[in-house]
Amino acid sequence: MIPEHTLLAKGLHVRPTAMSRLLSAALFLSLTGVAPFALTAQTSVPPNQVSNFKDTSMLKPPPGVPVAIIEWEDLECPACAHAFPIVHEALNHYKIPLIRHDFQIPGHIWSHEASLYARYIQDKISPDLATEYRREVFASQYQIASKDDLHNFTQKFMTTHGKQMPFVVDPTGEFEKEVRADSALGEKLGLNETPTIIVVTQKHWIQVKDVMQLYTAIDQAQAATAGSAAPAAHKK
Numbered sequence: 001m002i003p004e005h006t007l008l009a010k011g012l013h014v015r016p017t018a019m020s021r022l023l024s025a026a027l028f029l030s031l032t033g034v035a036p037f038a039l040t041a042q043t044s045v046p047p048n049q050v051s052n053f054k055d056t057s058m059l060k061p062p063p064g065v066p067v068a069i070i071e072w073e074d075l076e077c078p079a080c081a082h083a084f085p086i087v088h089e090a091l092n093h094y095k096i097p098l099i100r101h102d103f104q105i106p107g108h109i110w111s112h113e114a115s116l117y118a119r120y121i122q123d124k125i126s127p128d129l130a131t132e133y134r135r136e137v138f139a140s141q142y143q144i145a146s147k148d149d150l151h152n153f154t155q156k157f158m159t160t161h162g163k164q165m166p167f168v169v170d171p172t173g174e175f176e177k178e179v180r181a182d183s184a185l186g187e188k189l190g191l192n193e194t195p196t197i198i199v200v201t202q203k204h205w206i207q208v209k210d211v212m213q214l215y216t217a218i219d220q221a222q223a224a225t226a227g228s229a230a231p232a233a234h235k236k
Contacts, residue, residue, distance in 0.1 A: 072191055199220075
């Protein structure tokens with residue numbers, strides 16, 4: 001169902017009947033080329049601050065997962081550093097998955113290399129250690145001013161955790177491909193800021209413009225998921 005306020009925003013007004021809803025949906029699609037469900041699906045916290053995304057088809061949790069968080073982050077971004085502990089506390093509290101993507105902001109001189117180090121640790125050593133690496137990079141941003149600083153930081157991190165720093169981190173280019181794929185996905189979305197944090201369900205999503213309201217967004221998503229599942233649970 002298309003909310004009446006959505007159509008009013010486009011200068012349209014309909015009575016809440018089945019025929020008028022179908023006609024309005026067809027008219028909207030013919031005028032804009034955008035399926036009307038894309039508008040009903042997008043909300044934000046705080047309200048009415050949804051970014052002007054282009055293609056939101058990737059904003060879904062993995063199959064069978066009711067609620068998840070999707071995040072694009074830049075390891076050199078102070079706002080991402082602020083959001084990191086809040087996001088991960090929410091993951092632990094709600095026991096929901098995180099789908100993390102890297103997205104470098106132009107002008108950041110070492111974040112791309114940091115994402116390659118993080119991918120190496122994730123794929124070759126341990127996802128948990130990679131998360132810890134990201135955590136420590138965020139906490140140490142003020143100490144990292146160059147790629148050499150980052151290299152020295154990473155080498156110390158590896159030694160501290162009993163691991164050996166490879167001479168060449170990405171000899172085959174596999175991590176470069178992963179990071180570029182993340183960036184391409186962000187460009188497809190129309191992303192223009194980091195962090196971009198979105199709480200997703202199988203049917204709708206909520207953009208978190210204020211990370212302090214992340215719990216509110218998750219509560220809303222879980223309530224909507226429970227509500228949509230309730231009728232099916234009572235079928236015989």
